[in-house]
Amino acid sequence: MRVVAGERKGMPLKAIDGTTTRPTTDKVKESLFNIIGPFFDGGIALDLFAGSGGLGIEALSRGAEKAIFVEKDGRAFQVLQENIKKCRYEGVTELFRTDAVRAVKGLLKREITLDYVFVDPPYHKQAYYDLVTQLVENDKVAKTGIIVCEHAKEVALPENYGAFQLTRQETYGAAIISIYRCIEEEGENVG
Template identity: 40%
Template structure:
């Protein structure tokens, strides 16, 4: 794993020891950031189930103003800090070492919203995909013009529309799919 672009370009990233992780390949990560394009510069990004922190670190390298990493596993949290240090990032981020639902409650309590939200839940817990998506939607953590991306197994379907967000793109890469959501346009009241 490495940082693809930006100020930390080429820096190698560590994986959490003893973890069964599914790190993004460079191909998928590059495609993700190509789709997000200019949305990353000065963005506030939420990296949920952060693992090694590679998506949030890539965003910082490409000019994101602030990244919140959410990860509950101590070994992964240590790896995130080691990777941030290895890329020489000393500020512009926060690591919430806790369960995702607790972290979301804290972020809501602080009034946080994010321009980009990236979610990479464990593939062996399919019930959590919709739960996390609904929690993000219900708590309005996505900025008005923001993008939410969730990585799921290729054959796993997610709701096309929720209360406040709707799918606008699905990209498939081998056994993984990236599903993109944006705020639904406000419906006119009759």
């Protein structure tokens, strides 16, 4: 695993041993970021089931100004901390070792607008995708924001989360990446 592009391009990232997490492969990560925008001009990223932090770190490397990482698993959280330190992103990150439900409740109480939301829960925990609804309904995702959900082929996600409509799906082996963008009243795709 490595950072694919941007200011930390080529930086190797530590992966988590075992089967408790499923890191997004470099190939999938590169393809995903080519779809949503190869480089960013600031903004805040939320990596909601962060694992080793590959998606949030990639967003920072490509120009996001801040990233919030949420990871419950102790071993994964330790690897996440090591990867953040290795990439020298301590000053632009917030790390929370907690359950995603509790983390989202905390975010709903904050004055914050997210520009990039990465949701990659354990594949058998479909209810976690409802957290996206909570973020959208509480105006925590910028109208120009992008929501990215990684899920198993058997999981059917909704066509939209509020004004955020499914605009693209890509299949990578057993995984599907679903990308949501805000569709304005005129029906135009923003971003």
